[in-house]
Amino acid sequence: MILIVGASGAVGIPTIKALVKRNADLRALTSNEKSAANLRDIGVGETQVGDFRSNDDVKRAMTGVDSVFLVTPRFTEDEAEIGLRVVAAAREEGVGHFVFSSAFHPQMTKMNHHWTKLLIEEAVIESGLDFTILQPAMFMQNVAVEWPVIVEKGIYSRPYSPDRKMALVDTADLGEAGAIVLTEPGYKGATFELCGPDSLTQAEMAAILSGFLGKPIQAVQRDLGEWEVWARERNWSAWGIDTYLKMANHYDTHGYPGGNPLVLRTILGREPGNYRDFAQRFVTARK
Numbered sequence: 001m002i003l004i005v006g007a008s009g010a011v012g013i014p015t016i017k018a019l020v021k022r023n024a025d026l027r028a029l030t031s032n033e034k035s036a037a038n039l040r041d042i043g044v045g046e047t048q049v050g051d052f053r054s055n056d057d058v059k060r061a062m063t064g065v066d067s068v069f070l071v072t073p074r075f076t077e078d079e080a081e082i083g084l085r086v087v088a089a090a091r092e093e094g095v096g097h098f099v100f101s102s103a104f105h106p107q108m109t110k111m112n113h114h115w116t117k118l119l120i121e122e123a124v125i126e127s128g129l130d131f132t133i134l135q136p137a138m139f140m141q142n143v144a145v146e147w148p149v150i151v152e153k154g155i156y157s158r159p160y161s162p163d164r165k166m167a168l169v170d171t172a173d174l175g176e177a178g179a180i181v182l183t184e185p186g187y188k189g190a191t192f193e194l195c196g197p198d199s200l201t202q203a204e205m206a207a208i209l210s211g212f213l214g215k216p217i218q219a220v221q222r223d224l225g226e227w228e229v230w231a232r233e234r235n236w237s238a239w240g241i242d243t244y245l246k247m248a249n250h251y252d253t254h255g256y257p258g259g260n261p262l263v264l265r266t267i268l269g270r271e272p273g274n275y276r277d278f279a280q281r282f283v284t285a286r287k
């Protein structure tokens, strides 16, 4: 039995789909009944509605599981606390394999949501459990957020320079790699950076998307003040806004540098997906 914590997001869903294809026995801790129903629809055998901020709920979900797949929520101030709670419960239960989906370059101290992941990685390593840590690059699928404006106005707007290179990964590959790590022997005791073959600027991504959409797309740098107003209107926490702004500034200076597909290629046993293939699939699905 594999327990998924943080099930319904950009990492959880593709990982669950890949695990279901491998007939894995799955339990998900999920925050609400609507997500629970969706998770059962895509093949999760057992759902427990509960809160990853509750010791009791996490312990209950952990009972009798062999492995854990932990995904912590994005831009969340108590991300490390949530992660440490799950690690502690897994340790108490004595699970056979703890897999944490972290992020590429968690050692970046200037980005809050990276070093919160580093604290969780530290707890995972010190837990005494068999572990695997996955460090995915930027998700190609993030463009879904801007897609309606791209289609309507032909503008791909992000709050950092459109000319910085970003290391990328297709979340379908990330999900498949997670499922392989969880269900096949040979992956314990390691930290894997997971990157696709492309490191692209926003402008280069816009050009590729434009080819498949059949109309021009201009990559522009979104004004940070305007982004902040947008985030406040959507009830982002002060910590979340500060963290996002720090990330935007870091990307503006450095991009998301590096990125090597060797590890992901080895785990998948094939070439990881490139941006062009992703873009074709993404645009075709929305036409």
Ligand SMILES: NC(=O)c1ccc[n+]([C@@H]2O[C@H](COP(=O)([O-])OP(=O)(O)OC[C@H]3O[C@@H](n4cnc5c(N)ncnc54)[C@H](OP(=O)(O)O)[C@@H]3O)[C@@H](O)[C@H]2O)c1
Residues within 6 Å of the ligand: 005, 006, 007, 008, 009, 010, 011, 012, 029, 030, 031, 032, 035, 036, 050, 051, 052, 053, 071, 072, 073, 074, 075, 102, 103, 104, 113, 136, 137, 138, 139, 142
């Ligand atoms: N975007 C990128 O390019 C990128 C790149 C590398 C790493 N990352 C990291 O990847 C991680 C995962 O991102 P994501 O989009 O999958 O995360 P997410 O959707 O923000 O959070 C994961 C899931 O946690 C569950 N959840 C929320 N509140 C809960 C609660 N109180 N109790 C129990 N479960 C709760 C939700 O599923 P339910 O509805 O089922 O409860 C949610 O979908 C983030 O930490 C992010 O920083 C992102």
